[in-house]
Amino acid sequence: MKDWWQATFPQGRQSVIITDTQGYPVQIAYGEKGTGKPLILLHGMGTWSYNWRHSIAPLSKYCRVISFDAKGYGFSEKPLTRREDSGHQIVELARIIQELCDEPPVIVAESLGGLIALSLAQQYPGLVGRLVVVNVPIFAEKLPHWAMWVLAQTPLEIIGTIDSLRLAYLFAPLFREVMAIERRRVLFDPSMLTQEDIYWITYPFIEIPGTLVKVAEELQIAAREIEHWQSQKPNLLSKIQNKLNAIQCPTLILWGAQDSWFPVTHGEKLHKSIPNAKLQILPNCCHDAAAGSSKDVNTAIVEFLRDTNFL
Template sequence: MKTWWQTKFPKGQQNLIINDIDGYPVQIAYGEKGTGRPLMLLHGLGSWSYNWRNSIDTLSAYCRVICFDAKGFGFSEKPIARREKNGHQLIELERIIKELCDQPPIIVAESLGALVALALAAKNPELIGRLVVINAPVFTDKLPHWAMGILAQTPIEIIQSIDALRLPFLFAPLVREIMGIERRKVLFDPSILTEEDVYWITYPFIELPGTLVKVAEDLQLAAKEIENLQANQPNMLTHIQNNLHKLECPTLILWGDQDSWFPAIHGEKLHRYLPNSQLKILNNCYHDASTGAAQVVNTAILEFLQDTGYI
């Protein structure tokens, strides 16, 4: 059976080596399709490149689409022996852009990926040509899902033991069933998520050791950030919010009108913070917009790029 990479990208899965925040080399999996200006697709927490399956063909007709798995997710390397440090995603995204792009790319980013993209656009504006953010957790004050809370509170040693024993693999049918149920809850039309989709969405958790640990580590970092935010202690969320006014890059904000994780009023607030932004509310759309509203998302992205003279 062909892998998803082989069916979607002309060269299949490609690999890139970058140094992470600690200076250690890590392998990043990516695929690319099309020619022209580089357009990078960033997934959210607990997801991987497969989440962009419905956008790659459409966008690659106009751009050189680059779709990569963030460190520890999907098919990218998972440094099990080292604990993650706060802000690692920002450093890693910066290094991936510098390695793969010969000009400032268009960044299209969803959920946590959108938060990281906003942080990078404020810190290094010269690295990003255009920005599209979808359902970004920039004003959140809690973890949005019960399972996230459990993973954030569970000692990492327990998660490591579960992973080492390959329990997700041993109970694969149950893992697929539970994750399929939960992923359908963030879609306006749950029926569009096929069994093949569930297979690939859950594949890294079941087949690739280290995925569950990586998700738990990032969730624990996120929970600590929210705790610091609520206690008025230094935190990256406040830092990002306070620097949004510096972001001059033309930005399109897309937001699901029925996103129960991060409500649409957050999108309206972000629009007010960003001086050079457009806001489009996606009708009948929950949190997973790249799956649940792919056609509308793709059209909005292309119209924005055309309107701002980028394609």
């Protein structure tokens, strides 16, 4: 099968070295397409740049589109000898922007990526030109999927053993089928998921050692943050929630009308909390808006950038 990076980006898969929150160099995989002002695409939990497959070419007609895999995901480096700190993605996103952009970019971020982007706009306002967030777990009360809960409760040593034995690789057909079933559940039209989609969605888990461990680690961090939020202990969720009114850049909030993971009421509450924000509900859209409602997402982004004089 043709390499997705080579087929999607003129220069294929590129890499940039950043320093993570613990001071270690980390290699980040990315691709870029188009010219003009920068627009960064940030994926959610457990996915990678491929989830933006329907947005890269359309948006590259207007901007220099940069899609990257966060540390531990997709084709980016997966440091297995050290544990991550809560909120590490925020600092790492800032450093990626500083390396790849010569002016504040548009940040388009879905799900967990949207939470990271909201915090970035609070902590590093000078690094964000425009902000678009999609189906964000800003008011999440639990992990939204049973598999996430299982991974969050399983000791990393056990997951590391499963990963090192390459069980996902040995049972690849079964793994792909299970993943396909679950991915279809977050699409309004499940039939749109192709066999090629399933191949690339599961590729990092099957072919790149360390992926399962790092995703599980991120889920455990997320579960701990939600638990601390519920027990009113210091946590990142409350910190972001309490400073939403500090976000001053023009912001577009997109929300799937049928998102069963995070209801539309969360989007409405988020909209009321950000001073310079617009909320747009996406009809016939579940949680995976980037893949399932890409035309509506792309149109909304372009209109927003025009309305806010970015284009």
